[in-house]
Structures are given as structure tokens and as C-alpha cells.
Amino acid sequence: MPLVAIEEHWxxxxxxxxxxxxxxxxxxxxFNERGDLGRRxxxxxxxRIATMDAQGIDLAVLALTPPGTQALPAEEAIALSRLANxxxxxxxxxxxxxxxxxxxxxxxxPRHVAAELERAAQQGHVGxxxxxxxxxxxxxxxxxxxxxxxxxxxxxxxxIHPQIPSDxxxxxxxxxxxxxxxLGLATFGWGWHVEAATAALRLILRGTFDRHxxxxxxxxxxxxxxxxWLDRADSLARLAGLRRSVSDYIRTNVFLTTSGMLNPxxxxxxxxxxxxxxxxxxxxxxxxxxxxxxxxxFFEHFATDADRHKVRSANAAALFGVDPLTx
Numbered sequence: 671m672p673l674v675a676i677e678e679h680w681x682x683x684x685x686x687x688x689x690x691x692x693x694x695x696x697x698x699x700x701f702n703e704r705g706d707l708g709r710r711x712x713x714x715x716x717x718r719i720a721t722m723d724a725q726g727i728d729l730a731v732l733a734l735t736p737p738g739t740q741a742l743p744a745e746e747a748i749a750l751s752r753l754a755n756x757x758x759x760x761x762x763x764x765x766x767x768x769x770x771x772x773x774x775x776x777x778x779x780p781r782h783v784a785a786e787l788e789r790a791a792q793q794g795h796v797g798x799x800x801x802x803x804x805x806x807x808x809x810x811x812x813x814x815x816x817x818x819x820x821x822x823x824x825x826x827x828x829x830i831h832p833q834i835p836s837d838x839x840x841x842x843x844x845x846x847x848x849x850x851x852x853l854g855l856a857t858f859g860w861g862w863h864v865e866a867a868t869a870a871l872r873l874i875l876r877g878t879f880d881r882h883x884x885x886x887x888x889x890x891x892x893x894x895x896x897x898x899w900l901d902r903a904d905s906l907a908r909l910a911g912l913r914r915s916v917s918d919y920i921r922t923n924v925f926l927t928t929s930g931m932l933n934p935x936x937x938x939x940x941x942x943x944x945x946x947x948x949x950x951x952x953x954x955x956x957x958x959x960x961x962x963x964x965x966x967x968f969f970e971h972f973a974t975d976a977d978r979h980k981v982r983s984a985n986a987a988a989l990f991g992v993d994p995l996t997x
Contacts, residue, residue, distance in 0.1 A: 671979055672994040673965070674986040675722075676731035676772075677799075677890050677927055677952040680761075681711035682754045686744055687732070696737040698834045698857050703959070710733055714761035714880055719768055725953065726962045731986070732758050733772040733799045740804040744779035750784055751776040759793040763770065770992045772829055773798040776840040780803065780813040783808055796990035797827040797888070802869025803836065809869045810876040827925070830869050832862030849919035853935045866894040869904060870924065870962040871945040875910040886989060888928040888954065892936045897926065897943045903921035917943065923951055925989060930958025933970035942954055946977045950986050 681702060689695055702711055710718070714732070723729055726867035730844050734754055739747040751774045772789035775783050775798055798821065802809045809830070835844065835856055844856040855861060870889055879885060889896065896903065903916040912919075919942050928936075930953045940949060951982055953960055960968075972978040983994055 671975075672983045673726055673730045673951065673993050674729045674731065674983045674992060675725075675727045675952050675955070676888070676950055676986055676990070677733050677780055678730040678955045679711060679735035679957065680714055680732050680758070680759060681708075681735045682750070683712060683748050684753060685708065685739065687739065688746055688750060689918055692741060693734055693838075696738055696819045696834055696952055697853055698743055700853070701729045701857070703736060704775045705987055711734050714769070715765075716755075717965060721955070722768065724962060726951070726965060728983075729768060729770060729941065729992060730955070731772060731796065731990065731992065732768045733829065733831070734758070734774045734800070736747075736831060738799070738831075740765045740772055740775075740801050740833075740940075742778060744776065744782075747776035747778040748786070749781050752789075754784075754787070755790045755793060755795060757797060759790075761784070767994075770794075770796050772786060772796065773826075775800055775817070777801070777809075779812070780807075780811075780817070781913075783814065783817040787817060787820050787826060788824065791824045791826055795826075797829060799829040799831050801831055802865055802872075803833065806836075809873055810872040810878060815878075815881070818882050818885055823914040825884075825991070826887055829890070829960075830866050830894075831867040831890065832857075832894065835865055866890070867896040867899075870896060870948065871906075871916070871965040874916055874923075875908075875912070877907060877912065879919050880913055882925075884978045886923055886925065888925045888927060888950070888989075890927045890954065892928065892940055893924070893926040894919075896920070897940060900943055901991065912950060914944045920944060921948065924961065925985070927952040928968075930954040932960055932964055934968070934971040937971055942983065946972075946980055947985060950989070951983075
């Protein structure tokens with residue numbers, strides 16, 4: 671039974687240099703440099719494939735690691751998004767049975783995003799990864815509606831990845847500790863996931879899926895907290911004038927990934943708010959590196975082989991058009 675993992679991160683050295691050169695670098699870049707993570711992120715060849723083999727992963731869907739290109743000025747974001755997309759596409763062409771890829775979008779230049787999405791799709795990218803905010807502009811801003819229209823029309827799923835909260839929000843909600851605790855609280859410990867959940871919820875409340883019913887988005891980390899608060903979030907639907915409940919949009923337009931969080935309790939809760947057809951496996955490599963034994967144990971918690979097959983590969987194959995068995 672094949673295994674597909676999406677949200678398997680990589681990094682472009684030129685992008686790292688550009689992000690470090692801005693006046694206020696994203697502090698989460700520090701996470702890319704711990705231990706051997708820098709080497710692992712930049713490797714799109716034999717060592718990464720060896721790790722996949724050890725884990726039992728047949729196909730990895732590569733995705734650029736945070737913070738992407740959205741923190742850069744428009745011209746630089748356009749150039750480095752194109753370079754990143756060219757690089758990932760080349761890796762997939764070099765190893766067609768092992769790699770596929772999500773594209774990177776220059777969201778700091780909204781008018782160029784749809785065209786780059788189309789170019790990336792022509793290169794073979796099977797979806798795209800974005801972040802919920804670019805400067806002060808939210809992902810649901812009308813400036814991005816052409817992007818979502820293009821994604822829906824091209825059948826390109828949009829993965830909304832966590833990002834560090836804005837400076838203003840960090841000052842209001844995440845300060846008051848030592849620097850290391852502050853950064854952890856604002857990122858992997860809490861803030862990242864609230865940011866991504868809020869971005870997805872805002873898209874729903876903005877009516878994005880009413881305008882583009884074929885649009886599909888992906889949330890990592892079991893839905894970035896959102897599936898655990900739907901009883902409350904549903905009460906927003908009437909206020910926003912939505913046609914359906916927030917829960918209903920989650921069941922029809924949102925896929926959830928495991929992101930290396932192989933806790934059966936999270937699986938069971940996810941199955942109370944959506945169906946097994948909406949769950950996709952990922953390890954969040956290299957930040958999470960579950961072993962083959964841990965992965966196998968996780969899949970023992972599925973009720974049937976049919977459900978197991980869906981989450982291991984069939985759902986990803988249907989959503990992204992990938993086939994781990996076809997060279």
C-alpha cells in the first residue's frame with residue numbers, strides 16, 4: 671500500500687539570503703538552522719530520498735519552508751518565486767517517481783500571482799502553498815480573488831501554511847517572556863496555528879467558497895485548531911451572511927493533514943467533524959521526522975484497509991493528481 675507525504679519542506683539558498691537581508695528578518699528563519707535542518711532543507715536528491723525510504727514514503731510533495739517569498743518586496747518576490755518554482759519542478763523531473771511539488775507565489779505582488787500559478791501548473795506543480803498575510807494584507811483581500819479563481823479553474827489546491835504573527839499582534843499577545851519562550855509561543859507552540867486557522871476562517875467568512883465552489887484548500891496540523899472550535903465558529907455563518915455553516919465548508923472545501931502529529935486522539939476528533947476522504951498524510955519534514963514504526967503504528971488506528979489506503983495515498987492522488995506507482 672503506497673504512502674504519499676505532502677508538506678515535505680525544502681529551502682532555496684538564494685531565498686534564505688534575501689530574507690536575511692531585509693530590514694526586519696522573520697525570526698522563524700532560526701528554526702531552519704537548528705542541527706542539520708539547513709542541510710536537510712536544501713537537499714532535493716539522494717539524502718532526502720534515503721530518509722523517505724527509511725520512513726516507507728514512496729512519494730513526497732515538496733513545499734518551500736516558511737516564510738516563503740511573501741515577506742519580500744514585489745520584484746524580489748516575483749523573481750525568487752519563479753526561481754523556487756523552477757528549482758522544485760526540476761527536482762520533480764529528475765526524480766519523477768519520488769517527488770512532486772507545491773508552487774510558491776509572490777503574494778506581495780497580487781497582480782502577478784495568477785499568472786505565476788498558471789506557469790507553475792504548466793511546469794507540473796500540483797498545487798501551491800501560501801501564507802495567510804502579506805504585510806498588512808490578509809489572504810482574503812479582494813486583491814487575491816483572481817488568484818483563487820485561477821486556482822479553482824486550474825484545479826490547483828491551495829495549502830495555507832502557518833506563519834509568524836504580525837509585530838503588533840506579537841506585542842499585544844506574545845511578549846513578556848524570555849526571547850526563546852516568546853518565539854516558541856508565537857510560532858510552533860501556538861501563534862503559527864492560530865494565524866493559519868484565522869486565515870482559513872476569514873476565507874470562509876469572506877464568501878470565497880461561494881464564489882469559487884470548486885476551490886480546495888489544505889490545512890496542516892489537523893486543521894490548525896479550527897476543527898476543534900467549530901461549535902463556536904458556526905455561529906459566525908449567519909452574521910457573515912453565508913449560505914452554509916462553517917462546518918459545512920470544512921467538509922466540502924478543506925483537506926486536513928497530519929503534519930507528523932501521529933496522535934490517534936487527533937485522528938478520532940477529525941473524524942467527528944469531517945470524513946476520512948478529507949484526511950491526508952504528511953510528516954512536516956524535516957521539522958518532524960517520524961520513524962517507519964511510528965508511521966505504521968499510526969495507520970493501525972484506521973478501521974478498515976480502505977480508510978487506511980485513502981489517507982496513505984488515495985486522497986492525495988485524487989486531490990493533487992499524483993500517482994506514487996507511475997514512473
